Amino acid sequence: MSNITVIGMGLMGGSLIKALKASGKNYNVWAIDTNKENIDCALKDNYILKGEYDYNNIIEDALKWSDIIMICTLPSIALDIINKYKSLIDNNKILSDFCGVKTDIFNNTKDKKYVGLHTMAGKEKGGYSNSSENLFKNSNAIITHNENANENDIKIIENLAKDIGCSKVIVSTAKKHDEMIAFTSQLMHIVACSIVNHKSFLESLGYEGNSLGDHTRVGTIDANMWSELFMFNSEYLSDSLGQYIECLNDFKDALDSKDREVLKKLMLNSNNVKNEWLNKKNVK
Template identity: 35%
Template sequence: MQILVVGMGLIGGSICKSIKASTEHTVFGCDVQQSVLEDAIKEGAIDGIGTMIDGTYDMIIICLHQRIAIQMVQEALPQLPPGTILVDTCGLKGRMVRDLTYRCRKSGVHYVGTHPMAGREKSGYYASIPDLFQNANLIVTPVDGTDETALETVKQLAKQMGFGNIVTATPMWHDNMIAYTSQLAHVVSSAYVKDFCMDDALSFSGGSFQDMTRVATMDESMWSALFLDNRDNLLYHLDLLIENLTDYRDALKQRDEERLQYLIAEGRQIQEENVRKRKEMNEK
């Protein structure tokens, strides 16, 4: 295929490098930073430079923030050839998927919503790596009107790129789960590092500390927009977390060791069940 990747950040750059490393497809890059595109060509991450309206591509993969992606698709759609497969990797799906599926279908373009569940502490093209998606989950969010052949083409490409598990979800359920599995973790990490003990933490820290603080280095512009765009789901899970934390705090205040043991055991059992399910999934 002739594939155009729009947005050469961490995800877009890694997609380019992964496709080049594992397939025979031709990859073109599109980005506002000319220097990034020039370096990507030098590194062999892309075969050339393109835009959504200057060529004919079998597949266009948009790796931009949701707000920018929607506007860009709406502007370019009248000029995209029928039959083009249009994919996005946005972190939220919600109404976006249904809206773009409807708009694209009217133009003969096949839209497929996806979300690769992979990342690193650093962002940008220069943090991208070809094996970012090895054994990662790819969420796909088909709806009524999604072209089955296009969806299967996207899945096959994902498997070639090394994704370990392809999960199908409705757009709304996707956003609810992302609020819990990703956004809530980023909020907790950001709040956790605001303790005065951070000044001496390196001398006293181990793996659990690293796990808790790893994603606090998130980009504030991107993540604040993501939080607000998924506000209702994130607030629900944040309120639930605060409620659960309050149980631990109250047990500590009351010196209630039996209650603490119960709360800890409850959490352990839930996580043990989660680990068991993950093991079964990996064995399939």
Template identity: 25%
Template structure:
């Protein structure tokens, strides 16, 4: 492994994210252990050299990555935490942080292991081990939310570990800021995609659609169980973003209804300029 900091990696949950993490860590020359409730998934993981993560293995881990839904993460960690070494770094990979971090920090204090919140900014509209891949995180951002007093040297080791898995950057945040921004950049996009495909007009799309229709509806092909939990856990910030979007759409409708063509032009120009600015930031330009 390029960084040499962590060798034995455990992954709890071998779905799209957990399975991809396990495969990426294996390609980085780590010894990888996995645990999933689906025996067929465990067989498939074993076939590529991912070993079963038994209770006997847990104290030997350098890192334990949890890749379950928020509620399941806390429930499973209650069960596994007593078996961990106080030197095992636990990193959750949940898509929300405020619903997970307090419970994980309490377990960390109770059992003495270090804990770090995380969220890999990568994914697909598909789910499960069969769609996981080692290259899923290439160039992606890995968000980390260290708590107060978290060991800076251990944070640096974690950052190097994720960079060795293919991530292009490490973004440091805190649970509240994470959830506030994710409500826009991830969750609202899924809400809009769902609302868009639910238009009655969408039933007549055949022969009338091009790339923009597919772009707008791609993430509506979601895992409703997971996204219901994520939306619900972040409902305060997500509701604010939905209300804001509704107001902006209403502004467009008002301009059209009142015949304000110049105002419509100005609004579209402003949107184009904001998109160009955001693209520049993604390419490494200045804010």
């Protein structure tokens, strides 16, 4: 049985406590959130054992009680919590987080037993009211850790990820995580927003096919959260965006020069790379 303190009950934290309950596994959850309504709802529905909306009144008792401390907030808030309450977290406890960027968290937890978790799942709308026990079902999950965490600590967080529904869990470094997330997640949100910001988007009703909806699914975005994630990962994201712009310019140059052969070459290369990607995915 594991005692978990979940700090932050928005979309991710709320979905976490619901998925832990639905798993039927032996997790005792103590939740902390500044929104009293979130805590009251979670207590009423028996998702949590205890809950508190005032950090200062409960944090010391909650951290002492915990086997796992899971911070489900924006990175800036997570860093504030870690730095403020670091002295209360001993190395018998696993310090973890759900943050979408890891390097700054990693750099501020070097003296703790840190095993971070990032589930590749989400919704266009955030908040506890939109949380779901099925949010993580069949999603990928990424674990990052420092040298203070042993194999058993990593296995505990891996098992937690699988218990909440994740189908594939990989272990990565914080640096590699942030580099790849810049491409697989953050760049995709920039692409979606850019298409929605295109002057033709509002005129497209009646002309659109499924591809427009597919490409703009995440075009409705939590600007406060994603702008912070972008800033925390600005170096890797800028580099990934620059590479993408180069790919777009290859198509633009071919169109401007009316070079059909170059267009076909770019498309055939895309076919080959995508097939290679799918083959590797299917093997794994």
